[in-house]
Amino acid sequence: xxxxxxxxxxxxxxxxxxxxxxxxxxxxxxxxxxxxxxxxxxxxxxxxxxxxxxxxxxxxxxxxxxxxxxxxxxxxxxxxxxxxxxxxxxxxxxxxxxxxxxxxxxxxxxxxxxxxxxxxxxxxxxxxxxxxxxxxxxxxxxxxxxxxxxxxxxxxxxxxxxxxxxxxxxxxxxxxxxxxxxxxxxxxxxxxxxxxxxxxxxxxxxxxxxxxxxxxxxxxxxxxxxxxxxxxxxxxxxxxxxxxxxxxxxxxxxxxxxxxxxxxxxxxxxxxxxxxxxxxxxxxxxxxxxxxxxxxxxxxxxxxxxxxxxxxxxxxxxxxxxxxxxxxxxxxxxxxxxxxxxxxxxxxxxxxxxxxxxxxxxxxxxxxxxxxxxxxxxxxxxxxxxxxxxxxxxxxxxxxxxxxxxxxxxxxxxxxxxxxxxxxxxxxxxxxxxxxxxxxxxxxxxxxxxxxxxxxxxxxxxxxxxxxxxxxxxxxxxxxxxxxxxxxxxxxxxxxxxxxxxxxxxxxxxxxxxxxxxxxxxxxxxxxxxxxxxxxxxxxxxxxxxxxxxxxxxxxxxxxxxxxxxxxxxxxx
Amino acid sequence: xxxxxxxxxxxxxxxxxxxxxxxxxxxxxxxxxxxxxxxxxxxxxxxxxxxxxxxxxxxxxxxxxxxxxxxxxxxxxxxxxxxxxxxxxxxxxxxxxxxxxxxxxxxxxxxxxxxxxxxxxxxxxxxxxxxxxxxxxxxxxxxxxxxxxxxxxxxxxxxxxxxxxxxxxxxxxxxxxxxxxxxxxxxxxxxxxxxxxxxxxxxxxxxxxxxxxxxxxxxxxxxxxxxxxxxxxxxxxxxxxxxxxxxxxxxxxxxxxxxxxxxxxxxxxxxxxxxxxxxxxxxxxxxxxxx
Numbered sequence: 001x002x003x004x005x006x007x008x009x010x011x012x013x014x015x016x017x018x019x020x021x022x023x024x025x026x027x028x029x030x031x032x033x034x035x036x037x038x039x040x041x042x043x044x045x046x047x048x049x050x051x052x053x054x055x056x057x058x059x060x061x062x063x064x065x066x067x068x069x070x071x072x073x074x075x076x077x078x079x080x081x082x083x084x085x086x087x088x089x090x091x092x093x094x095x096x097x098x099x100x101x102x103x104x105x106x107x108x109x110x111x112x113x114x115x116x117x118x119x120x121x122x123x124x125x126x127x128x129x130x131x132x133x134x135x136x137x138x139x140x141x142x143x144x145x146x147x148x149x150x151x152x153x154x155x156x157x158x159x160x161x162x163x164x165x166x167x168x169x170x171x172x173x174x175x176x177x178x179x180x181x182x183x184x185x186x187x188x189x190x191x192x193x194x195x196x197x198x199x200x201x202x203x204x205x206x207x208x209x210x211x212x213x214x215x216x217x218x219x220x221x222x223x224x225x226x227x228x229x230x231x232x233x234x235x236x237x238x239x240x241x242x243x244x245x246x247x248x249x250x251x252x253x254x255x256x257x258x259x260x261x262x263x264x265x266x267x268x269x270x271x272x273x274x275x276x277x278x279x280x281x282x283x284x285x286x287x288x289x290x291x292x293x294x295x296x297x298x299x300x301x302x303x304x305x306x307x308x309x310x311x312x313x314x315x316x317x318x319x320x321x322x323x324x325x326x327x328x329x330x331x332x333x334x335x336x337x338x339x340x341x342x343x344x345x346x347x348x349x350x351x352x353x354x355x356x357x358x359x360x361x362x363x364x365x366x367x368x369x370x371x372x373x374x375x376x377x378x379x380x381x382x383x384x385x386x387x388x389x390x391x392x393x394x395x396x397x398x399x400x401x402x403x404x405x406x407x408x409x410x411x412x413x414x415x416x417x418x419x420x421x422x423x424x425x426x427x428x429x430x431x432x433x434x435x436x437x438x439x440x441x442x443x444x445x446x447x448x449x450x451x452x453x454x455x456x457x458x459x460x461x462x463x464x465x466x467x468x469x470x471x472x473x474x475x476x477x478x479x480x481x482x483x484x485x486x487x488x489x490x491x492x493x494x495x496x497x498x499x500x501x502x503x504x505x506x507x508x509x510x511x512x513x514x515x516x517x518x519x520x521x522x523x524x525x526x527x528x529x530x531x532x533x534x535x536x537x538x539x540x541x542x543x544x545x546x547x548x549x550x551x552x553x554x555x556x557x558x559x560x561x562x563x564x565x566x567x568x569x570x571x572x573x
Numbered sequence: 574x575x576x577x578x579x580x581x582x583x584x585x586x587x588x589x590x591x592x593x594x595x596x597x598x599x600x601x602x603x604x605x606x607x608x609x610x611x612x613x614x615x616x617x618x619x620x621x622x623x624x625x626x627x628x629x630x631x632x633x634x635x636x637x638x639x640x641x642x643x644x645x646x647x648x649x650x651x652x653x654x655x656x657x658x659x660x661x662x663x664x665x666x667x668x669x670x671x672x673x674x675x676x677x678x679x680x681x682x683x684x685x686x687x688x689x690x691x692x693x694x695x696x697x698x699x700x701x702x703x704x705x706x707x708x709x710x711x712x713x714x715x716x717x718x719x720x721x722x723x724x725x726x727x728x729x730x731x732x733x734x735x736x737x738x739x740x741x742x743x744x745x746x747x748x749x750x751x752x753x754x755x756x757x758x759x760x761x762x763x764x765x766x767x768x769x770x771x772x773x774x775x776x777x778x779x780x781x782x783x784x785x786x787x788x789x790x791x792x793x794x795x796x797x798x799x800x801x802x803x804x805x806x807x808x809x810x811x812x813x814x815x816x817x818x819x820x821x822x823x824x825x826x827x828x829x830x831x832x833x834x835x836x837x838x839x840x841x842x843x844x845x846x847x848x849x850x851x852x853x854x855x856x857x858x859x860x861x862x863x864x
Contacts, residue, residue: 038774038798038800039769039770039771039773039774040773041773049776050772050773050776053767053772053773053776054769054772054773056767057766057767057768057769057772060766060767061766064766065766097765097766100765100766100768101765101766101767101768101769102768102769102770102771103769106769115769115770115773
């Protein structure tokens with residue numbers, strides 16, 4: 001009997017972060033639900049205890065059902081029968097187990113049958129499911145759509161759709177089309193209003209839709225005929241029961257093969273408008289995407305954890321030249337670096353999640369009552385941080401999950417290249433994380449604002465206020481040195497960029513600057529973690545070695561790059 | 574419409590799957606302090622069958638009944654987390670040292686006390702004693718029909734059950750009338766995981782004794798949230814006769830215990846040819862390992 005939650009103390013460590021008190025108090029406003037629902041907590045301690053106990057259930061299901069099913073799900077995959085998706089046997093079993101345990105709709109309010117969990121334990125559950133089977137994590141993680149309905153739809157739609165989630169309804173977000181991938185403004189699927197029925201009808205095609213045949217679908221469609229950009233798009237909710245959507249085919253993918261990626265045809269599909277017209281892309285999809293990016297962060301960390309564990313296990317068993325391979329410097333250095341990276345990026349994941357948690361909770365509180373001035377300011381503060389940290393997290397975590405899966409497979413040697421070990425699947429599953437919900441390149445476009453507007457630097461200044469024990473002062477000094485160098489590099493880039501007619505110079509160095517900031521932030525997070533628990537000291541020191549050297553390399557590259565040298569890289573004059 | 578009243582007999586047992594040196598005491602009884610206490614595995618299979626009856630016959634309830642010391646309330650909470658409705662802890666000093674005969678007497682008295690029970694369901698046997706006697710003895714004492722070795726309850730109505738039994742040499746499908754006693758094999762489907770809401774609801778479920786030792790105000794608690802009460806029953810509550818309980822009511826005596834060390838003999842390589850395999854099968858049939 002394995003338990004993916006109990007066997008990883010790192011999770012409980014983050015669950016008991018000092019900021020959790022504020023997060024839980026906001027989420028449970030005065031613990032008023034306790035009188036109405038027998039499973040609602042009565043105070044902060046009771047809530048954390050509930051989080052812990054429920055995560056144990058998630059860990060149990062992940063360790064004993066989802067993980068053992070992962071291999072067969074990868075082999076079988078889903079299939080299309082008469083225009084509908086049939087999950088692999090293991091996928092259906094996983095979904096049923098989680099539903100029967102009441103684990104769908106975790107973050108929804110209790111009045112809709114949810115658990116009213118804050119984001120931190122919800123994201124932890126997503127990490128656990130991803131460690132067990134990253135492909136299945138997509139199907140389970142799409143309950144995010146319920147969150148979007150909850151945030152933006154009318155009470156009528158909320159009452160109709162939300163209670164279905166805890167009973168096991170699956171969801172999909174239907175955004176991309178053959179000619180609208182990264183550029184969603186080009187969406188063409190047509191929404192036509194029928195005044196008599198007060199209903200919208202959808203017609204058109206969607207492509208690359210994860211879990212496209214779900215019970216509840218959120219669909220981005222062009223409601224304003226004659227428009228061509230994002231301002232003509234609205235968001236709709238479609239119910240599978242209306243039977244007006246057919247799955248044309250399922251993509252044959254490199255990884256996450258258990259998760260059906262569908263091409264969909266809508267034929268006069270009745271749908272209801274979510275929120276206001278024309279706000280589909282501008283507001284709702286942006287919010288949906290931010291949630292999805294946090295989800296990919298959790299998925300990436302789960303994959304990295306799985307890959308690291310496979311490497312440790314294999315290296316401890318595999319003997320060559322008369323000893324197990326984890327005794328060779330080339331291997332143990334890799335393993336220790338992988339461990340430090342997993343810990344660092346997990347700290348970034350939960351730091352980001354806490355920011356999201358707080359601003360979202362303020363949003364819901366503001367629906368009940370007017371926020372006071374301090375509260376409004378705090379909400380703004382955390383919204384800004386969440387906006388800056390979310391693309392940073394998506395970028396770094398997805399790249400890490402790939403590099404850690406790569407190293408883990410490398411440690412497996414020839415065996416890792418065969419289908420005999422889980423790492424072969426994990427390696428393939430990792431690959432999508434840097435691509436979907438916005439490629440790494442697009443995350444940089446969003447995250448560079450954290451550099452240019454000083455959001456990252458301001459937060460680093462906050463970290464600098466934390467009291468550090470004398471024996472770790474040297475790490476604090478290293479971080480200060482790295483921060484000065486980061487500022488220096490940004491100033492250089494900014495100054496040169498100002499002289500140019502376009503933004504290419506900044507764009508070309510953007511990723512380097514963002515990653516420099518990321519390294520400093522993760523270094524700080526680990527150092528602060530160490531102040532709470534000395535067991536993080538080794539990971540912190542190891543991570544800082546890598547981060548310091550990496551930033552120095554980036555700095556050297558930036559300083560050795562003249563403005564006119566961009567020309568060498570250009571494909572088109 | 575009222576459903577079936579189901580009693581699950583569950584036992585808290587020492588986890589004998591990881592036995593160390595000090596697992597047994599010198600007097601031949603199990604050293605419970607040295608082993609972690611768990612929900613007897615086949616009782617979990619039985620719980621799953623009980624919950625499936627509840628799923629199929631609306632209005633049914635599952636009550637977890639366990640006999641043991643105060644800490645056995647843990648088993649009841651585990652049952653509640655997974656979908657049971659309430660629990661009863663049969664606890665009294667006078668029960669200590671009971672063998673299967675005395676235990677089944679105590680349990681049958683408790684069930685009589687509870688009254689109008691439709692289905693009594695238990696694991697085939699517990700991993701500490703491995704006797705498989707308590708379920709059948711309870712049935713005899715209550716004069717109820719029994720269906721042992723259950724692998725799956727195939728059909729259930731308010732008056733009848735159809736059950737697949739897993740026997741040594743095959744399977745048997747039988748029908749039985751309600752009320753009855755059912756014991757369930759390990760080959761039955763595994764128990765469902767805990768339910769998130771049930772777990773959060775029942776994590777504070779306690780016996781009065783537990784609340785007293787934690788100095789909590791149980792009167793107010795139970796008045797506001799009666800579902801949090803795990804009922805305790807004593808010898809007196811179930812109107813049992815002490816002479817049939819504990820050591821005096823237990824004819825089983827342990828004569829002696831022995832350490833058995835299973836040693837593998839030398840491995841032998843069998844030639845991977847039809848001939849070699851045939852020779853091996855012949856040999857295994859001759860010494861009655863198979864066939």
